[in-house]
Amino acid sequence: MSEERDTAPSGAAAPPGAAPEIALPERVDVFDTTLRDGSQFEGISLSVDDKLRIAEQLDYLGVAWIEGGFPQANPKDAEFFRRAAAGELKLDTSRLVAFGSTRKPGGVTDSDATLTTLLDAGTETLCIVGKGSAWQVRKTLNTTLDEGRAMTSDSVRYLKAAGRRVFFDVEHCFDGYKEDPDFTLSVIEAAALAGADCVVLCDTKGGSLPHEVQAITAEIAHRFDGLQLGIHTQDDTGCAVANAVAAVLSGATQVQGTINGYGERTGNADLITVIPNLTLKLGVGTLPEGRLERLGPVSRHVAELVNLPLDPAAPYVGTSAFAHKGGLHTSALRRAGTAAYEHVDPALVGNHSRVLVSDLGGRTGMSMKAEELGVDLDAGEAATLNDTLKGLEADGWVFEAADASLELLMASAAGWEQPYFRTEAYRVSGYHRADPNQPGQGAHLSTEATVKVWVGDERIAAVGEGNGPVNALDAALRTALGRHYPHLERIHLTDFKVRVLDGGAATGAVTRVLIDSTDGDETWTTIGVSPNVIEASWMALVDSLVFGLKRFEG
Structure with missing residues (x-):
């Protein structure tokens, strides 16, 4: 995004007949x-x-x-x-x-x-x-x-x-x-x-x-x-x-x-x-x-x-404090610089401007977001991607909360193909057994996942166990890919959120999954959407590892 910050009219001039200026202290x-x-x-x-x-x-x-x-x-x-x-x-x-x-x-x-x-x-x-x-x-x-x-x-x-x-x-x-x-x-x-x-x-x-x-x-x-x-x-x-x-x-x-x-x-x-x-x-x-x-x-x-989440809408310092989503806003930002819709320079308070892409953002917002993420999109690619994104958002995808998945989507629109691995199949099974000798004392639970992936011309099958489907799939993927990409050891999942998008559909509802990951230096968020919560989780998990590899491998 442009760093231009021309001084905008402050609106601070006193109107005719206003009260006299107050004698403010120099410091408090x-x-x-x-x-x-x-x-x-x-x-x-x-x-x-x-x-x-x-x-x-x-x-x-x-x-x-x-x-x-x-x-x-x-x-x-x-x-x-x-x-x-x-x-x-x-x-x-x-x-x-x-x-x-x-x-x-x-x-x-x-x-x-x-x-x-x-x-x-x-x-x-x-x-x-x-x-x-x-x-x-x-x-x-x-x-x-x-x-x-x-x-x-x-x-x-x-x-x-x-x-x-x-x-x-x-x-x-x-x-x-x-x-x-x-x-x-x-x-x-x-x-x-x-x-x-x-x-x-x-x-x-x-x-x-x-x-x-x-x-x-x-x-x-x-x-x-x-x-x-x-x-x-x-x-x-x-x-x-x-x-x-x-x-x-x-x-x-x-x-x-x-x-x-x-x-x-x-x-x-x-x-x-x-x-x-x-x-x-x-x-x-x-x-x-x-x-x-x-x-x-x-x-x-x-x-x-x-140990409390910071309100994203907190004035001055929230992640949304200088975030721009509407097409009218992003177009003005492109023409006039960030001062068009920002009351102060966010750098003054330790924050920064962000452009959010959505069905409200338009092509200008898409181009500005691509620049912010370092993706080279021409006008045609930006327009096509904007139409694609509007369709995805109608299905429940929200990329303003998942910049990592958005960057991968933009890179793909610009012709990039991730070279690290191809997924062939995955399977998840759960195991639940109560102990007949200890009635009412709970049960033994475990989840096992099998994944089949290709790295170049090599087909790899691996098994992972975990305390849930995402944990098991993550373990299986790491087992399959770790020999080729040791950097995966540095990538850890830090948060997992599931939201039901259509409560009226009961168990058939579409679910949205967000996964937060980090390599110790940077944190990123990826997204998956599907009627099947495991499939949505798999989408977000794969994006998380691909984004981490892209940062490290280039």
């Missing part, structure tokens, strides 16, 4: 809470080693602050801080923060277990949370408003006296302000007078909207001129990112969030989106110079560490 401090708030996301369970590796990625990205966890809450967080202090975590850019809460109602700071544990965590910076809502103080703490304020001021003052930098999270700040602004402001004042280095306004239930966050933050910033304000937003209304940006527009200079938006319930503000929104759209500094392009790699790396 990025505060990451993936290791604490993010770990509360359903499906995430981090070991101490996981937390150390994620912290390394956060430092590589260049966030200012890494909230490591709540050392009193569980043994894993306590161990994380011990190992970090012992030198297992070396940070070049970021600084580690321990999280906790204010003293208990009616308690004293000197003997409060949470505050003592925080000081023992060994970090120079601490973040504590206290109630900023009168309703929450009365109902959940079951204490008076005077005591609620005292819990804040006593705790901040105690930690400051111990020589620590202290950030104070005003829990339920926006809800509290809407209910009883005087109390919320009095809690912020108590934290400020006690010496808090930054007061963080928290939309704890995630129910506020951007106009509310912007107005309330502006009022608080006006009341407490000179006090650093932070913003912490949850995504229960889908507005966490917008709310974080809105707070910066009104004076917040610390932004809290998580990688990929992980967090309790519907998640936190996604720093992977907030950061480029602030830097690329508003010109507000967020990361050290040269780090913005690490957003994509860090997003993907952390997704692997938490």
Whole structure:
């Protein structure tokens, strides 16, 4: 695809009569809470080693602050801080923060277990949370408003006296302000007078909207001129990112969030989106110079560490974020360059443009995709292939999810014939036997596959066993071809997906199979479609091995 990227009209000019330009900060401090708030996301369970590796990625990205966890809450967080202090975590850019809460109602700071544990965590910076809502103080703490304020001021003052930098999270700040602004402001004042280095306004239930966050933050910033304000937003209304940006527009200079938006319930503000929104759209500094392009790699790396798939439609870093499918779009890309339908250069955030071929893409998209894959198609070949592809997609083939099979199809359309092997036949049989001496204890299952292939003039038959038909066919093919192509030892199947395309046809439905494979350097996806799931699997498997051989053998 063309690398041309002429500057496109940004649409940023203010219309007549627009409000005056907002005085934005030059920089904001990025505060990451993936290791604490993010770990509360359903499906995430981090070991101490996981937390150390994620912290390394956060430092590589260049966030200012890494909230490591709540050392009193569980043994894993306590161990994380011990190992970090012992030198297992070396940070070049970021600084580690321990999280906790204010003293208990009616308690004293000197003997409060949470505050003592925080000081023992060994970090120079601490973040504590206290109630900023009168309703929450009365109902959940079951204490008076005077005591609620005292819990804040006593705790901040105690930690400051111990020589620590202290950030104070005003829990339920926006809800509290809407209910009883005087109390919320009095809690912020108590934290400020006690010496808090930054007061963080928290939309704890995630129910506020951007106009509310912007107005309330502006009022608080006006009341407490000179006090650093932070913003912490949850995504229960889908507005966490917008709310974080809105707070910066009104004076917040610390932004809290998580990688990929992980967090309790519907998640936190996604720093992977907030950061480029602030830097690329508003010109507000967020990361050290040269780090913005690490957003994509860090997003993907952390997704692997938490063992959750990255949303392909994630802004800026998703695989679909700069993917183009419609014929109108691809034609414009050909004429005007990628800026025609891309709001930023994807390279700035560690991503790249992609053209998807489908029945919507047209001939231009087919030609551009061929260029991207390094296949030389002339206009006639592209037109013929485009018609072929439309027919295949009508039968259930989806090549936008299987670039490897698409590249082989394009190469074939350009006259290439794979020279590695020819398949003659295959057979798969299953064996199921229950043990009569152990009723109800399950059964012995095995699958055997036989394949017959030709390599040049040599006919080879081989047998493979596995825990299913695909595993057995893969083993048989490798046995047959391994002597001729030792490189196959490096190719491994990493994922296998089956989708029924016509549920109404019951057991006669057409199935689509996608197989992900890797040789350790690159990962690719192949596809097969058939009413027979084994045949669909065989198609995808053969394409997977052929593509791997083509990469290695040429």
